[in-house]
Amino acid sequence: MTAQDLHVIVIGAGITGLLTCQGLKKAGIRYSLFERETSMNYRSNEWTMAIHWALPLVKEILPADVWDKIPDIACNPTVGIHSGLYPIINADTGDLITGVPYKDGLRVPRSKMRGLCAEGIDCQYGKTLVDVAFNESGKGVIATFSDGTLVSGTIIIGTDGPRSRVRETAMGSAEKAAVTKFPIFHTNMTVSYGDAEKALYVRKKFPTSYLALSQQNLHAFQSISSMPDGPDHPETWIFHMAMAWMGESDNKMSYPERLALIKGKAESLGEPARSAFLWMPEETEVHKADISYWVSQPWNNYQGKLTLVGDAAHPMPPYRGQGLNHCICDVSHLLKGITEVRDGKTALVDAVAAYENEMIPRGTEEVSCSVENGEMLHDWNKIQESPVFRRGFKPMDGHSNVREEAVGA
Numbered sequence: 536m537t538a539q540d541l542h543v544i545v546i547g548a549g550i551t552g553l554l555t556c557q558g559l560k561k562a563g564i565r566y567s568l569f570e571r572e573t574s575m576n577y578r579s580n581e582w583t584m585a586i587h588w589a590l591p592l593v594k595e596i597l598p599a600d601v602w603d604k605i606p607d608i609a610c611n612p613t614v615g616i617h618s619g620l621y622p623i624i625n626a627d628t629g630d631l632i633t634g635v636p637y638k639d640g641l642r643v644p645r646s647k648m649r650g651l652c653a654e655g656i657d658c659q660y661g662k663t664l665v666d667v668a669f670n671e672s673g674k675g676v677i678a679t680f681s682d683g684t685l686v687s688g689t690i691i692i693g694t695d696g697p698r699s700r701v702r703e704t705a706m707g708s709a710e711k712a713a714v715t716k717f718p719i720f721h722t723n724m725t726v727s728y729g730d731a732e733k734a735l736y737v738r739k740k741f742p743t744s745y746l747a748l749s750q751q752n753l754h755a756f757q758s759i760s761s762m763p764d765g766p767d768h769p770e771t772w773i774f775h776m777a778m779a780w781m782g783e784s785d786n787k788m789s790y791p792e793r794l795a796l797i798k799g800k801a802e803s804l805g806e807p808a809r810s811a812f813l814w815m816p817e818e819t820e821v822h823k824a825d826i827s828y829w830v831s832q833p834w835n836n837y838q839g840k841l842t843l844v845g846d847a848a849h850p851m852p853p854y855r856g857q858g859l860n861h862c863i864c865d866v867s868h869l870l871k872g873i874t875e876v877r878d879g880k881t882a883l884v885d886a887v888a889a890y891e892n893e894m895i896p897r898g899t900e901e902v903s904c905s906v907e908n909g910e911m912l913h914d915w916n917k918i919q920e921s922p923v924f925r926r927g928f929k930p931m932d933g934h935s936n937v938r939e940e941a942v943g944a
């Protein structure tokens with residue numbers, strides 16, 4: 536197969552889909568990217584993410600001129616890409632419990648990372664995938680969108696996130712593709728104190744971010760998200776804040792009701808978390824994040840004409856900071872295979888099989904580990920035993936055993 540024969544349909548313009556298209560474009564392979572949102576970051580929730588072990592892969596995937604801009608989108612541009620110890624603190628006293636080592640890491644806000652990865656990429660917005668069908672000739676795939684339009688291609692890549700529509704086709708039913716709700720009340724907020732003294736105070740000890748764990752079995756998290764007018768204007772700094780505890784969440788609560796609930800819990804915390812949460816302005820929108828997971832398992836790839844990448848393949852609780860790192864790793868592996876197809880070195884069916892043989896056990900293991908980690912971090916008696924304390928941010932390395940269990944070997 537040559538580059539001219541290949542047409543890759545990519546569903547979903549999150550970071551995974553955009554990175555996939557960056558790599559395809561660089562390789563001279565035709566792609567069509569479809570996104571259900573009507574424009575980039577339209578009504579999307581904002582949060583910050585640490586990219587650590589997968590950062591070198593981002594450099595390989597992006598064109599050099601786009602990669603060069605990556606330090607500019609750092610949450611804390613005064614540190615950019617840097618190494619250090621990520622602070623996990625005792626929320627009740629403010630004392631450091633441990634520092635999780637990381638090398639050449641970068642924390643980015645989701646919106647800016649998406650914006651950067653979208654540079655030079657054609658995306659068709661307002662296109663919601665509703666169906667996937669395969670040509671009777673056995674040669675191609677057809678995607679149908681909610682506006683009645685269709686597109687045909689050589690392969691469809693589902694980068695459509697945790698509740699992936701492509702996964703339903705891959706698994707043969709919506710039930711088998713359905714996520715499991717992680718039973719947590721997880722709130723996410725974007726906060727600006729509009730007050731230089733307050734902004735400087737909350738990040739004095741931990742300049743970029745911290746994870747605070749409490750004997751109340753909750754976590755409180757704060758990170759600088761962006762500095763719109765630069766480091767010299769703390770009154771405009773924007774923070775990503777989160778607080779979460781295990782239990783069912785009441786979705787009917789209003790923003791002010793959730794804010795009051797969080798502030799009530801913050802009363803007994805130590806500094807800096809106490810002030811950081813109590814000072815949140817009354818108009819703060821307290822979003823309830825939907826944390827759910829699907830343990831990666833083998834799917835039907837229709838002889839290499841369909842596959843899943845990113846959260847579509849392994850949605851997981853975020854408390855070990857692994858999701859995006861694995862998304863990037865997936866993109867890197869799949870691109871290598873598709874490039875070999877372009878060069879006539881391998882068949883598409885074999886390239887997709889090779890990608891899935893590496894990715895699925897890695898996803899199975901990390902989703903399971905992140906579920907366990909999420910439970911343990913919200914149980915004060917177990918935090919020291921949790922994967923993030925034992926393993927840090929490193930990817931797990933026992934994929935083959937996990938795969939055998941997952942397929943019932």
Ligand SMILES: Cc1cc2nc3c(=O)[nH]c(=O)nc-3n(C[C@H](O)[C@H](O)[C@H](O)COP(=O)(O)OP(=O)(O)OC[C@H]3O[C@@H](n4cnc5c(N)ncnc54)[C@H](O)[C@@H]3O)c2cc1C
Pocket residue numbers: 546547548549550551552569570571572582583584585586662663664665694695696697698699700723824844845846847853855856857858859860861862
């Ligand atoms: C609070 C929080 C903190 C996190 N922190 C970290 C961290 O520190 N480190 C880390 O590595 N990871 C972290 N993660 C995980 C990380 O954010 C995700 O793994 C990553 O953003 C997933 O990207 P994606 O592109 O695969 O999916 P998404 O971002 O969900 O993108 C999927 C896209 O597909 C579109 N779509 C969906 N269905 C359709 C359809 N039918 N048709 C067309 N388009 C469709 C959606 O609109 C969306 O734009 C965190 C997650 C959360 C929630």
